[in-house]
Amino acid sequence: MDNNKTTSVLEAARADTQERFQAGLTTDHQYHNQGHTERVCKAVLELGQSAGLAGYQLEILELAALFHDLGFTETYEGHEAVSRQLADQFLSSQAYEEERKAEVLNLIDVTFPPKVPQTQLEKIMCDADLSNLGSPHYFEYLQALRHEWKTFLNQEYTDEAWYRLNYKFVKNHRFYTAAAVEAYDKQWNTNRKQLKQLRDEHRSPALGNDKPAKPEQAKLAGAISDSxxxxxxxxxxxxxxxxxxxxxxxxxxxxxxxxxxxxxxxxxxxxxxxxxxxxxxxxxxxxxxxxxxxxxxxxxxxxxxxxxxxxxxxxxxxxxxxxxxxxxxxxxxxxxxxxxxxxxxxxxxxxxxxxxxxxxxxxxxxxxxxxxxxxxxxxxxxxxxxxxxxxxxxxxxxxxx
Known part of the structure; x- marks a missing residue:
């Protein structure tokens, strides 16, 4: 595939996703929106270039990043399958090479937990998708995500529960590529420490900072997973x-x-x-x-x-x-x-x-x-x-x- 064709496909993809985001999202989509997609696109290119990638590999990474959350324009729950379907339809309409289309769709799939990336491109894609964990603006994104879960999933958390949930997630997360570790690890560690501090600050004062609100439940919660x-x-x-x-x-x-x-x-x-x-x-x-x-x-x-x-x-x-x-x-x-x-x-x-x-x-x-x-x-x-x-x-x- 020549460079002109590559440029044409990427430009068409950007225009298509931008149009769909503007038409399909609401003001309540404060995290999964076009801004998040643009940040992931920027991250995949930076990580890919740091890893020495070029040509079609950067192209399929960018295409996957453009489409990986497009399903939110149609549904919140089950958006992953919709994102893949929309990417498949668009690339087919562009007569995109089947082998490379399959790679793009696979990169979209790997962003769905609990799938574990295996190839270099998959690891770059996953690191870029969660690059927000190593961002100075992490807590702004976190509040945006909390608003979405409350609005679209009817999941409302206390401050203690919210910070505890995200601290556990951030603490257990590890970036897959050396480029991501170099780019995000320092800020990731800072965010992790701040999450822990916020979790401890919002614990029930009646029980002290080192005890949860309900001791009998704390002994039960995680008893199986952690033992x-x-x-x-x-x-x-x-x-x-x-x-x-x-x-x-x-x-x-x-x-x-x-x-x-x-x-x-x-x-x-x-x-x-x-x-x-x-x-x-x-x-x-x-x-x-x-x-x-x-x-x-x-x-x-x-x-x-x-x-x-x-x-x-x-x-x-x-x-x-x-x-x-x-x-x-x-x-x-x-x-x-x-x-x-x-x-x-x-x-x-x-x-x-x-x-x-x-x-x-x-x-x-x-x-x-x-x-x-x-x-x-x-x-x-x-x-x-x-x-x-x-x-x-x-x-x-x-x-x-």
Whole structure:
């Protein structure tokens, strides 16, 4: 692709994205707006040039930066997939080379957490997208993002919760390229320290600066994510629950097979002797009722529970959902599921709650299975004993007469 064609595509892309930003964004888009896109474009070029890149590599980096947040012009939740779609449509309309278009789309994809960049271009793209963490204007951008989350996601935080959330994110963040470390690391460290100070300043004064507002919740929040012992315990419990669930299904299948065998083979054979031995009618009826009742309870034990297949945004935000269970998301579209999952994994408390919720409801389901199986086996045992005793009693009465 010659330089004139490259210049033409970039100019068209800038014009297209600028027009869409102006038409599709509101004054409430204080962070994800054209200004953010321009800063990311500038950052990818600076980091790319520092890394010795030139030509088409800088071109696809800039194209990806121009389109990576364009989806906000149409939707806030699930904007990632829309950004990719808009870039795909534009580049196709420009007859852009397919191989390079695929690289641009891949660079847009890698800006979506929790994807981890692998190539040099992907690392540059991710570093540029989060270059605001190492900006002197970081706290201005942070307030803009807080306004967006309150407006578009209905997520409102106390000052303490907001600074704690962002301190954890900034503290755990690391830039991928040497150029980004050199350019942003010093200011990133300054911002990190200031976030920590703000977090401590906004803690509840009644409990002191070194304690959260609710100690009993603090012990719980992060208990799983931050403790290897807790993680091991939960993994073991989940595995044991799954093994017990499989064992319960096997037990139910055994009862279904045995009773089906009796009903379809034993009962027809026994019925052929009824005319000669009328006393068999009562034991046969007892056995038939036993088998049918046992089969009903065995079927109930293995019958899948009713599932809605979707989870509301309110349930996700309030931490009362579990998106790790397929029954809560199989009717949701991917952008909504991805957005909800990103919210859960970015919040330690919500993540821990989902893990505990998964174990709890798996245990509830397991308890139901074993309760029904106990009834099933009890009915079968009593029914078989009753059948044998009835048959023996009738034989004794008949012989006595």
């Amino acid at each position: 290897k012992s807790a993680q091991t315990m939960f993994k073991t419990s989940l595995r044991n629950h799954l093994d017990l669930s499989a064992l319960a299904d096997n037990k139910a299948n055994i009862m279904l097979s045995v009773n089906a065998l009796i009903v379809t083979i034993v009962m027809p054979l026994a019925s052929s002797y009824v005319s000669e031995h009328p006393q068999l009618v009562i034991p046969m009826l007892v056995l038939l009722v036993t088998c049918l009742t046992s089969m009903i309870f065995a079927t109930l034990a293995t019958r899948p529970i009713k599932m809605s297949g979707e989870t509301s945004r309110e349930a996700i935000s309030s931490g009362t959902s579990n998106l790790f269970f397929f029954g809560n998301f199989f009717k949701m579209d991917f952008p909504a599921y991805e957005s909800g999952m990103q919210e859960i994994v970015s919040d330690t408390k919500k993540l821990d709650s989902s893990i505990m919720r998964d174990l709890y409801f798996l245990g509830r389901s397991l308890g139901r299975k074993y309760r029904l199986l106990r009834i099933c086996y009890t009915i079968f045992m009593i029914g078989i004993i009753t059948t044998v005793l009835t048959y023996g009693l009738l034989i004794w009465i008949t012989s006595a007469i």
